[in-house]
Amino acid sequence: MPRLIVDQLTDLTPELLGEYGIRSLFMDFDNTIVPYTTDVPTEAMDRWLTAMQESEIFLCVVSNSRNQRVVRFCNAHGLHCVTRSRKPFQKGIREALTRYHLDPKTTALVGDQIFTDVLGANCGGLTSILVTPIRLHNIWLKLRNVAEQPFIFLARGRRR
Template sequence: MSFSLIPNIRLNTVFDIKPDMLLRRNIRLLLLDLDNTLAPYSGQPPSDALNAWKRELESNGIELFIVSNTKTERAGCFAEAFGVSYLNRAGKPSPKMLRKAMILRSKNADETALVGDQIFTDILGANLCGITSIIVKPIRLKNPLFALRYFIEKPFRLLRKREGKKNE
Protein backbone atom coordinates (compact mmCIF):
# COMPACT_ATOMS: atom_id res chain seq x y z
CA MET A 1 0.00 0.00 0.00
CA SER A 2 1.39 3.33 -0.99
CA PHE A 3 0.24 6.87 -1.52
CA SER A 4 1.19 7.02 -5.17
CA LEU A 5 -0.43 8.76 -8.11
CA ILE A 6 1.60 6.78 -10.64
CA PRO A 7 -0.23 3.88 -12.33
CA ASN A 8 1.41 0.48 -12.69
CA ILE A 9 0.18 0.20 -16.30
CA ARG A 10 -0.87 2.82 -18.86
CA LEU A 11 -3.08 1.92 -21.83
CA ASN A 12 -5.32 3.73 -24.29
CA THR A 13 -8.60 1.86 -23.63
CA VAL A 14 -9.93 -1.14 -21.74
CA PHE A 15 -9.80 -3.05 -25.03
CA ASP A 16 -6.00 -2.98 -24.74
CA ILE A 17 -6.27 -5.16 -21.62
CA LYS A 18 -5.68 -8.70 -22.86
CA PRO A 19 -6.01 -11.93 -20.85
CA ASP A 20 -2.34 -12.87 -21.28
CA MET A 21 -1.23 -9.50 -19.89
CA LEU A 22 -3.29 -10.08 -16.73
CA LEU A 23 -2.48 -13.78 -16.39
CA ARG A 24 1.28 -13.06 -16.59
CA ARG A 25 0.76 -10.97 -13.46
CA ASN A 26 -1.51 -13.61 -11.86
CA ILE A 27 -4.48 -11.19 -12.03
CA ARG A 28 -7.77 -13.10 -11.65
CA LEU A 29 -10.06 -10.21 -10.65
CA LEU A 30 -10.34 -7.02 -12.67
CA LEU A 31 -12.14 -4.19 -10.90
CA LEU A 32 -13.64 -1.70 -13.33
CA ASP A 33 -14.48 1.96 -13.03
CA LEU A 34 -17.66 2.72 -14.98
CA ASP A 35 -17.96 6.34 -16.07
CA ASN A 36 -15.60 7.34 -18.87
CA THR A 37 -13.74 4.00 -18.53
CA LEU A 38 -16.31 1.43 -19.72
CA ALA A 39 -18.89 3.85 -21.09
CA PRO A 40 -19.46 7.59 -21.43
CA TYR A 41 -21.31 9.44 -18.68
CA SER A 42 -24.35 9.61 -20.97
CA GLY A 43 -25.76 6.32 -19.73
CA GLN A 44 -25.21 4.13 -22.77
CA PRO A 45 -25.60 0.36 -22.35
CA PRO A 46 -22.59 -1.94 -22.83
CA SER A 47 -21.48 -2.02 -26.47
CA ASP A 48 -21.09 -5.22 -28.49
CA ALA A 49 -17.32 -4.67 -28.44
CA LEU A 50 -17.35 -4.33 -24.65
CA ASN A 51 -19.38 -7.53 -24.29
CA ALA A 52 -16.95 -9.39 -26.58
CA TRP A 53 -14.00 -8.10 -24.50
CA LYS A 54 -15.73 -9.31 -21.32
CA ARG A 55 -16.32 -12.77 -22.80
CA GLU A 56 -12.65 -13.02 -23.80
CA LEU A 57 -11.46 -12.18 -20.28
CA GLU A 58 -13.99 -14.45 -18.57
CA SER A 59 -13.17 -17.38 -20.88
CA ASN A 60 -9.60 -17.06 -19.56
CA GLY A 61 -10.68 -17.20 -15.91
CA ILE A 62 -10.65 -13.47 -15.18
CA GLU A 63 -13.60 -12.13 -13.17
CA LEU A 64 -14.91 -8.61 -13.78
CA PHE A 65 -16.48 -6.43 -11.09
CA ILE A 66 -17.61 -2.78 -11.39
CA VAL A 67 -16.64 -0.45 -8.53
CA SER A 68 -18.08 3.00 -9.19
CA ASN A 69 -18.29 6.27 -7.31
CA THR A 70 -21.67 7.02 -8.88
CA LYS A 71 -24.49 7.70 -6.45
CA THR A 72 -27.22 6.91 -8.98
CA GLU A 73 -28.65 3.57 -10.11
CA ARG A 74 -26.58 3.83 -13.29
CA ALA A 75 -23.95 1.39 -12.02
CA GLY A 76 -26.57 -1.23 -11.18
CA CYS A 77 -28.36 -0.90 -14.51
CA PHE A 78 -25.11 -1.04 -16.46
CA ALA A 79 -23.73 -3.97 -14.42
CA GLU A 80 -26.94 -5.96 -14.90
CA ALA A 81 -26.88 -5.38 -18.67
CA PHE A 82 -23.15 -6.26 -18.68
CA GLY A 83 -23.67 -9.36 -16.55
CA VAL A 84 -21.24 -8.51 -13.75
CA SER A 85 -21.46 -7.69 -10.05
CA TYR A 86 -20.99 -4.13 -8.85
CA LEU A 87 -20.59 -1.78 -5.91
CA ASN A 88 -21.57 1.86 -6.25
CA ARG A 89 -20.95 4.80 -3.91
CA ALA A 90 -17.43 3.40 -3.64
CA GLY A 91 -15.85 6.57 -2.28
CA LYS A 92 -12.61 6.08 -4.23
CA PRO A 93 -9.79 6.82 -3.51
CA SER A 94 -10.74 5.10 -0.25
CA PRO A 95 -9.76 1.44 -0.66
CA LYS A 96 -12.68 0.24 1.50
CA MET A 97 -15.01 -0.84 -1.35
CA LEU A 98 -12.11 -2.22 -3.39
CA ARG A 99 -11.32 -4.51 -0.47
CA LYS A 100 -15.01 -5.41 -0.17
CA ALA A 101 -15.08 -6.46 -3.84
CA MET A 102 -12.01 -8.65 -3.27
CA ILE A 103 -13.66 -10.26 -0.24
CA LEU A 104 -16.87 -10.89 -2.20
CA ARG A 105 -14.83 -12.64 -4.90
CA SER A 106 -12.40 -14.37 -2.50
CA LYS A 107 -9.36 -12.75 -4.10
CA ASN A 108 -6.33 -11.11 -2.52
CA ALA A 109 -4.48 -7.97 -3.58
CA ASP A 110 -1.87 -9.90 -5.58
CA GLU A 111 -4.65 -11.33 -7.79
CA THR A 112 -6.49 -8.05 -8.33
CA ALA A 113 -6.18 -5.03 -10.61
CA LEU A 114 -8.31 -1.93 -11.08
CA VAL A 115 -8.74 -0.09 -14.37
CA GLY A 116 -9.95 3.50 -14.43
CA ASP A 117 -9.56 6.85 -16.15
CA GLN A 118 -8.80 9.08 -13.14
CA ILE A 119 -5.52 9.42 -11.29
CA PHE A 120 -6.91 11.01 -8.10
CA THR A 121 -9.68 8.44 -7.55
CA ASP A 122 -9.04 5.18 -9.42
CA ILE A 123 -5.25 4.99 -9.45
CA LEU A 124 -4.72 6.41 -5.97
CA GLY A 125 -7.41 4.06 -4.61
CA ALA A 126 -5.84 1.02 -6.27
CA ASN A 127 -2.37 1.96 -5.04
CA LEU A 128 -3.64 2.55 -1.49
CA CYS A 129 -5.27 -0.89 -1.64
CA GLY A 130 -2.06 -2.53 -2.83
CA ILE A 131 -3.53 -3.79 -6.11
CA THR A 132 -2.29 -3.33 -9.66
CA SER A 133 -3.43 0.03 -11.06
CA ILE A 134 -4.23 0.47 -14.76
CA ILE A 135 -4.94 3.91 -16.24
CA VAL A 136 -6.78 4.36 -19.53
CA LYS A 137 -7.68 7.50 -21.41
CA PRO A 138 -11.15 8.88 -20.66
CA ILE A 139 -13.73 7.99 -23.31
CA ARG A 140 -15.02 11.57 -23.59
CA LEU A 141 -13.81 14.94 -22.36
CA LYS A 142 -16.84 17.07 -23.27
CA ASN A 143 -17.11 18.67 -19.84
CA PRO A 144 -14.49 21.46 -19.50
CA LEU A 145 -13.85 20.50 -15.86
CA PHE A 146 -13.03 16.92 -16.87
CA ALA A 147 -10.69 18.23 -19.56
CA LEU A 148 -8.96 20.43 -16.96
CA ARG A 149 -8.63 17.49 -14.55
CA TYR A 150 -7.18 15.33 -17.33
CA PHE A 151 -4.65 18.08 -18.11
CA ILE A 152 -3.62 18.23 -14.43
CA GLU A 153 -3.30 14.41 -14.29
CA LYS A 154 -1.29 14.09 -17.51
CA PRO A 155 2.21 14.23 -15.94
CA PHE A 156 1.33 11.30 -13.65
CA ARG A 157 0.01 9.33 -16.62
CA LEU A 158 3.19 9.92 -18.58
CA LEU A 159 5.44 8.72 -15.75
CA ARG A 160 4.39 5.18 -16.66
CA LYS A 161 5.39 3.92 -20.09
CA ARG A 162 2.55 2.62 -22.21
CA GLU A 163 2.01 -1.15 -21.92
CA GLY A 164 3.39 -3.12 -24.83
CA LYS A 165 6.48 -0.97 -25.18
CA LYS A 166 9.96 -2.22 -24.18
CA ASN A 167 9.56 -1.47 -20.47
CA GLU A 168 6.44 -2.96 -18.96
Protein backbone atom coordinates in the same frame (compact mmCIF):
# COMPACT_ATOMS: atom_id res chain seq x y z
CA MET B 1 1.80 6.12 -10.69
CA PRO B 2 -0.06 3.46 -12.64
CA ARG B 3 1.67 0.11 -12.99
CA LEU B 4 0.34 -0.22 -16.55
CA ILE B 5 -1.18 2.16 -19.10
CA VAL B 6 -3.35 1.06 -22.03
CA ASP B 7 -5.33 3.10 -24.52
CA GLN B 8 -8.67 1.45 -23.77
CA LEU B 9 -10.15 -1.27 -21.63
CA THR B 10 -10.52 -3.59 -24.61
CA ASP B 11 -6.70 -3.63 -24.97
CA LEU B 12 -6.50 -5.78 -21.84
CA THR B 13 -6.41 -9.50 -22.53
CA PRO B 14 -6.28 -12.48 -20.18
CA GLU B 15 -2.74 -13.10 -21.45
CA LEU B 16 -1.57 -9.56 -20.70
CA LEU B 17 -3.17 -9.62 -17.25
CA GLY B 18 -1.54 -13.02 -16.65
CA GLU B 19 1.89 -11.47 -17.29
CA TYR B 20 1.24 -9.33 -14.21
CA GLY B 21 -0.19 -12.21 -12.16
CA ILE B 22 -3.71 -10.76 -12.34
CA ARG B 23 -6.67 -13.11 -11.85
CA SER B 24 -9.30 -10.52 -10.82
CA LEU B 25 -10.09 -7.21 -12.51
CA PHE B 26 -11.97 -4.36 -10.85
CA MET B 27 -13.22 -1.86 -13.43
CA ASP B 28 -14.32 1.73 -13.07
CA PHE B 29 -17.57 2.36 -14.93
CA ASP B 30 -17.93 5.91 -16.27
CA ASN B 31 -15.45 6.79 -19.01
CA THR B 32 -13.78 3.38 -18.67
CA ILE B 33 -16.52 0.98 -19.82
CA VAL B 34 -18.99 3.54 -21.23
CA PRO B 35 -19.04 7.36 -21.52
CA TYR B 36 -20.63 9.35 -18.67
CA THR B 37 -23.54 10.22 -20.94
CA THR B 38 -24.76 6.69 -21.70
CA ASP B 39 -24.93 3.15 -20.41
CA VAL B 40 -24.82 1.51 -23.84
CA PRO B 41 -21.46 -0.12 -24.59
CA THR B 42 -19.92 -0.22 -28.03
CA GLU B 43 -20.00 -3.51 -29.93
CA ALA B 44 -16.27 -3.88 -29.25
CA MET B 45 -16.86 -3.43 -25.51
CA ASP B 46 -19.71 -5.95 -25.58
CA ARG B 47 -17.45 -8.49 -27.31
CA TRP B 48 -14.62 -7.78 -24.85
CA LEU B 49 -16.89 -8.24 -21.81
CA THR B 50 -18.14 -11.55 -23.20
CA ALA B 51 -14.61 -12.78 -23.97
CA MET B 52 -13.31 -11.77 -20.54
CA GLN B 53 -16.24 -13.46 -18.79
CA GLU B 54 -15.41 -16.65 -20.70
CA SER B 55 -11.79 -16.45 -19.51
CA GLU B 56 -10.47 -17.23 -16.04
CA ILE B 57 -10.45 -13.51 -15.10
CA PHE B 58 -12.97 -12.48 -12.41
CA LEU B 59 -14.67 -9.16 -13.32
CA CYS B 60 -16.26 -6.64 -10.96
CA VAL B 61 -17.31 -3.02 -11.51
CA VAL B 62 -16.16 -0.78 -8.62
CA SER B 63 -17.73 2.64 -9.15
CA ASN B 64 -18.02 5.83 -7.14
CA SER B 65 -21.41 6.40 -8.76
CA ARG B 66 -24.64 6.21 -6.78
CA ASN B 67 -26.59 6.05 -10.03
CA GLN B 68 -28.78 2.99 -10.63
CA ARG B 69 -27.65 2.89 -14.26
CA VAL B 70 -24.42 1.22 -13.09
CA VAL B 71 -26.35 -1.52 -11.28
CA ARG B 72 -28.73 -2.00 -14.23
CA PHE B 73 -25.77 -2.26 -16.64
CA CYS B 74 -24.00 -4.81 -14.43
CA ASN B 75 -27.15 -6.89 -14.00
CA ALA B 76 -27.78 -6.86 -17.76
CA HIS B 77 -24.20 -7.94 -18.50
CA GLY B 78 -23.76 -10.48 -15.70
CA LEU B 79 -21.12 -8.41 -13.89
CA HIS B 80 -20.47 -8.18 -10.17
CA CYS B 81 -20.80 -4.63 -8.89
CA VAL B 82 -19.91 -2.38 -5.95
CA THR B 83 -21.22 1.19 -6.13
CA ARG B 84 -20.60 4.21 -3.88
CA SER B 85 -17.05 2.97 -3.51
CA ARG B 86 -15.55 6.36 -2.60
CA LYS B 87 -12.26 5.79 -4.46
CA PRO B 88 -9.46 6.61 -3.69
CA PHE B 89 -10.58 5.66 -0.18
CA GLN B 90 -10.64 1.93 0.43
CA LYS B 91 -14.31 1.35 1.38
CA GLY B 92 -15.50 -0.06 -1.94
CA ILE B 93 -12.26 -1.78 -2.82
CA ARG B 94 -12.16 -3.60 0.54
CA GLU B 95 -15.87 -4.43 0.21
CA ALA B 96 -15.31 -6.07 -3.19
CA LEU B 97 -12.19 -7.94 -2.03
CA THR B 98 -14.03 -9.27 1.04
CA ARG B 99 -17.36 -10.03 -0.65
CA TYR B 100 -15.73 -12.07 -3.43
CA HIS B 101 -12.84 -13.51 -1.35
CA LEU B 102 -10.13 -12.00 -3.56
CA ASP B 103 -6.43 -11.43 -2.96
CA PRO B 104 -5.27 -7.84 -3.60
CA LYS B 105 -1.95 -9.20 -4.89
CA THR B 106 -3.72 -10.89 -7.82
CA THR B 107 -6.29 -8.12 -8.38
CA ALA B 108 -6.00 -5.05 -10.61
CA LEU B 109 -8.15 -1.95 -10.74
CA VAL B 110 -8.51 -0.28 -14.13
CA GLY B 111 -9.89 3.21 -14.59
CA ASP B 112 -9.50 6.53 -16.35
CA GLN B 113 -8.50 8.73 -13.39
CA ILE B 114 -5.17 8.96 -11.56
CA PHE B 115 -6.55 10.67 -8.45
CA THR B 116 -9.32 8.13 -7.83
CA ASP B 117 -8.74 4.82 -9.64
CA VAL B 118 -4.94 4.61 -9.71
CA LEU B 119 -4.48 6.09 -6.24
CA GLY B 120 -7.18 3.81 -4.82
CA ALA B 121 -5.58 0.74 -6.39
CA ASN B 122 -2.10 1.65 -5.18
CA CYS B 123 -3.27 2.40 -1.62
CA GLY B 124 -5.12 -0.93 -1.53
CA GLY B 125 -2.17 -2.99 -2.72
CA LEU B 126 -3.79 -3.75 -6.10
CA THR B 127 -2.15 -3.43 -9.50
CA SER B 128 -3.20 -0.09 -11.01
CA ILE B 129 -4.06 0.20 -14.69
CA LEU B 130 -4.82 3.53 -16.35
CA VAL B 131 -6.88 3.83 -19.53
CA THR B 132 -7.45 6.89 -21.67
CA PRO B 133 -10.88 8.38 -20.80
CA ILE B 134 -13.49 7.47 -23.40
CA ARG B 135 -14.70 11.06 -23.69
CA LEU B 136 -13.98 14.31 -21.87
CA HIS B 137 -17.40 15.87 -22.36
CA ASN B 138 -17.20 18.80 -19.95
CA ILE B 139 -14.72 21.40 -18.73
CA TRP B 140 -14.17 19.73 -15.33
CA LEU B 141 -13.13 16.45 -16.90
CA LYS B 142 -10.82 18.31 -19.28
CA LEU B 143 -9.22 20.24 -16.40
CA ARG B 144 -8.76 17.06 -14.37
CA ASN B 145 -7.14 15.43 -17.37
CA VAL B 146 -4.71 18.36 -17.71
CA ALA B 147 -3.76 17.99 -14.02
CA GLU B 148 -3.06 14.28 -14.56
CA GLN B 149 -0.77 14.76 -17.58
CA PRO B 150 2.51 15.13 -15.61
CA PHE B 151 1.87 11.77 -13.92
CA ILE B 152 0.99 10.14 -17.24
CA PHE B 153 4.19 11.57 -18.75
CA LEU B 154 6.31 10.16 -15.90
CA ALA B 155 4.68 6.75 -16.32
CA ARG B 156 4.95 6.72 -20.14
CA GLY B 157 7.34 3.75 -20.10
CA ARG B 158 4.55 1.61 -18.66
CA ARG B 159 2.32 1.98 -21.73
CA ARG B 160 1.37 -1.24 -23.55
